[in-house]
Amino acid sequence: MLAQTVCHVCKSLDIKDFFGVGKGGKLNLCDVNHRKSLQDLEKSKASCSLCALFFDVVRENVLPGQTDSAIWTDHPIVLRGILTEAGALFWIKVRCGFYYGYCNLHPVTEYNSKKTVIIPQGQIAGEEIMPADSGRNWERLRGWVDRCKKEHHSSCRGSSSSYLPTRVINVGKVGEDQVRLEVTTGKGQKGPYMALSHCWGPYQIIRTVTNNYAQHQQSIPLGDLTNTFRDAVKVTRMLGVKYLWIDSLCIIQDSSADWVAEAAKMGSVYQNSYLTVAAAYSSDGHGGCLRSSPPHSLGHFKWTMNQGVGWVALKPRLRDFLTLPSSVLHTRAWVLQERILSPRAIHYDHHQMLWECRSARWCESGVPEDAFTVPQQRAWDGRLHFEAGMSPRKFWWDWYDLLQDYTARKITHGDDRLPALSGLASTLASVTRGQYVAGLWLDHFPWGLLWRKQRDWMTSAPKYRAPTWSWAAWDGQVKFFDQADLEGYSARAVSDVQDMQAMTKPLGSDKFGQLEDGWLRISGYILECEPRATPGSLSHAPVEGIMPHLNLSADYIKTTEGRRLGMAFYDLPYQPGLGKLFVLRVAVMMNGLGNPMPTSFLGLILRATGKPGEFMRVGIVEHRRFAGEGGKSDPFAKAPRRTVVIR
Numbered sequence: 001m002l003a004q005t006v007c008h009v010c011k012s013l014d015i016k017d018f019f020g021v022g023k024g025g026k027l028n029l030c031d032v033n034h035r036k037s038l039q040d041l042e043k044s045k046a047s048c049s050l051c052a053l054f055f056d057v058v059r060e061n062v063l064p065g066q067t068d069s070a071i072w073t074d075h076p077i078v079l080r081g082i083l084t085e086a087g088a089l090f091w092i093k094v095r096c097g098f099y100y101g102y103c104n105l106h107p108v109t110e111y112n113s114k115k116t117v118i119i120p121q122g123q124i125a126g127e128e129i130m131p132a133d134s135g136r137n138w139e140r141l142r143g144w145v146d147r148c149k150k151e152h153h154s155s156c157r158g159s160s161s162s163y164l165p166t167r168v169i170n171v172g173k174v175g176e177d178q179v180r181l182e183v184t185t186g187k188g189q190k191g192p193y194m195a196l197s198h199c200w201g202p203y204q205i206i207r208t209v210t211n212n213y214a215q216h217q218q219s220i221p222l223g224d225l226t227n228t229f230r231d232a233v234k235v236t237r238m239l240g241v242k243y244l245w246i247d248s249l250c251i252i253q254d255s256s257a258d259w260v261a262e263a264a265k266m267g268s269v270y271q272n273s274y275l276t277v278a279a280a281y282s283s284d285g286h287g288g289c290l291r292s293s294p295p296h297s298l299g300h301f302k303w304t305m306n307q308g309v310g311w312v313a314l315k316p317r318l319r320d321f322l323t324l325p326s327s328v329l330h331t332r333a334w335v336l337q338e339r340i341l342s343p344r345a346i347h348y349d350h351h352q353m354l355w356e357c358r359s360a361r362w363c364e365s366g367v368p369e370d371a372f373t374v375p376q377q378r379a380w381d382g383r384l385h386f387e388a389g390m391s392p393r394k395f396w397w398d399w400y401d402l403l404q405d406y407t408a409r410k411i412t413h414g415d416d417r418l419p420a421l422s423g424l425a426s427t428l429a430s431v432t433r434g435q436y437v438a439g440l441w442l443d444h445f446p447w448g449l450l451w452r453k454q455r456d457w458m459t460s461a462p463k464y465r466a467p468t469w470s471w472a473a474w475d476g477q478v479k480f481f482d483q484a485d486l487e488g489y490s491a492r493a494v495s496d497v498q499d500m501q502a503m504t505k506p507l508g509s510d511k512f513g514q515l516e517d518g519w520l521r522i523s524g525y526i527l528e529c530e531p532r533a534t535p536g537s538l539s540h541a542p543v544e545g546i547m548p549h550l551n552l553s554a555d556y557i558k559t560t561e562g563r564r565l566g567m568a569f570y571d572l573p574y575q576p577g578l579g580k581l582f583v584l585r586v587a588v589m590m591n592g593l594g595n596p597m598p599t600s601f602l603g604l605i606l607r608a609t610g611k612p613g614e615f616m617r618v619g620i621v622e623h624r625r626f627a628g629e630g631g632k633s634d635p636f637a638k639a640p641r642r643t644v645v646i647r
Contacts, residue, residue: 201284226285267423566623
């Protein structure tokens with residue numbers, strides 16, 4: 001291993017200084033001071049590989065355009081080790097004031113072309129990253145599969161006893177130069193199969209169509225496959241599995257009838273797969289799976305131990321489960337259900353392989369799962385609780401988190417908003433016995449109705465897609481209330497609507513997919529309000545301080561008597577001539593003593609369609625008591641309870 005130039009400060013660094021002995025001989029982590037400032041570190045980086053590494057790690061986390069000179073001059077560079085629960089080192093944290101980043105590390109057996117003392121097993125969790133197509137990584141992948149089986153992960157067992165999909169690719173044996181499409185319909189075939197999760201990209205990829213359907217059943221030369229397809233075939237062969245499912249080859253692409261039929265089964269295809277191969281970093285078929293490029297080691301730390309000096313290599317923070325959602329594959333809407341439903345998946349990301357099953361997450365770098373499961377973590381971690389015996393309470397809030405993630409993803413055809421979730425919805429309906437209607441669950445309907453745009457305005461679909469009370473009716477990212485917002489200690493929301501009946505009429509054979517029509521009959525207190533004010537007019541009352549640069553704008557909606565009723569979050573940009581608005585109170589807040597607070601409520605903003613008793617949704621309203629507006633009087637005290645239909 002080649003030596004790298006380091007400064008005198010970095011030469012003196014020793015991992016033994018990261019640990020101290022506290023009371024009762026307990027091992028404690030210690031901060032280790034490095035350079036006196038970020039400015040000092042920047043000066044040294046040209047001649048020291050470790051200083052360059054630390055500078056880049058911190059600098060990439062400093063906000064662009066940051067002009068606070070104190071960041072550069074007033075805060076020292078501080079290093080600290082990050083340990084697993086068992087006490088093994090897996091990251092080095094580099095901190096400068098409020099800014100910090102991490103370095104990965106792994107032990108080395110040679111330094112300056114000389115053998116070094118082997119660091120005892122269990123002291124360092126980090127492992128060296130190898131090329132994805134290396135013998136060591138094939139052994140690692142097989143080991144992960146075996147470990148999943150041996151640790152009796154009952155929820156992620158491969159479906160060796162499940163029926164095969166309608167069509168699969170018979171991958172043949174290692175060394176063969178062709179594969180073939182195999183039709184299983186009516187044969188009652190069971191056995192394990194792999195599935196591929198990938199981006200099609202803008203380029204034409206090999207597809208099964210009516211004209212080549214018969215030929216593909218005879219043979220498909222490997223040379224005709226994309227890099228991603230060939231790599232998926234290789235992974236399947238190397239694991240000793242006979243069959244592989246690839247959407248573009250196993251669905252007849254120029255047959256709308258076949259696409260509708262097979263799309264409805266897509267959830268079960270991934271759910272019953274033995275292992276899903278996810279080409280996480282590839283934007284198209286050229287990228288492949290086995291072509292990842294981990295960063296090189298940029299420096300070394302010594303570790304002085306009783307038995308001598310050992311060495312560890314440092315490199316920039318590797319992409320891992322925290323960054324996986326930003327991989328090109330996982331920005332696609334269709335892939336969300338593929339990831340969640342797959343009992344096991346191997347993600348080939350930019351820097352390393354990532355194993356994910358329903359019971360564990362393992363990184364090639366050796367970073368433990370607890371690094372990605374921070375207590376009280378606010379960000380949704382991509383999991384969904386839908387096993388038998390799960391808590392419906394947890395499932396509902398997971399579903400809203402999932403929709404916030406899902407609606408932010410890219411989708412080529414907006415009409416696929418519901419079909420791209422239909423497999424997951426079908427599976428959840430069978431497990432929870434819940435009623436699924438247009439992307440929401442009737443068992444938790446009042447809270448599901450209270451979505452709003454996340455940042456940018458929603459946009460209208462070119463044709464009917466779903467009823468207006470469904471997030472699927474529009475294009476754009478949506479946001480739901482957090483569980484803490486509605487089930488807090490000092491206040492909690494209770495439903496104020498009754499007799500909810502929802503109906504959807506599917507466009508085709510998939511009742512969880514595209515819709516032809518849908519409506520909601522609901523009973524609640526309805527208050528007539530003024531029309532939406534023209535932005536910039538004298539009657540327009542925008543809510544201040546809602547971060548207009550992020551378009552998180554809200555207007556005050558007013559009753560016909562001119563009273564501010566609450567903050568209105570509209571779905572679409574302003575359109576003139578829509579007429580009077582109405583507010584349906586959906587939920588009322590209760591205080592910690594269980595008493596209702598009538599001036600705190602959540603509701604839907606509606607407008608009349610012109611048909612008696614029929615409305616469309618145009619947004620939601622959140623109401624809090626305003627000073628000087630009638631104290632604690634209930635704005636709905638004289639409002640009638642009505643039964644209406646929302647389309």
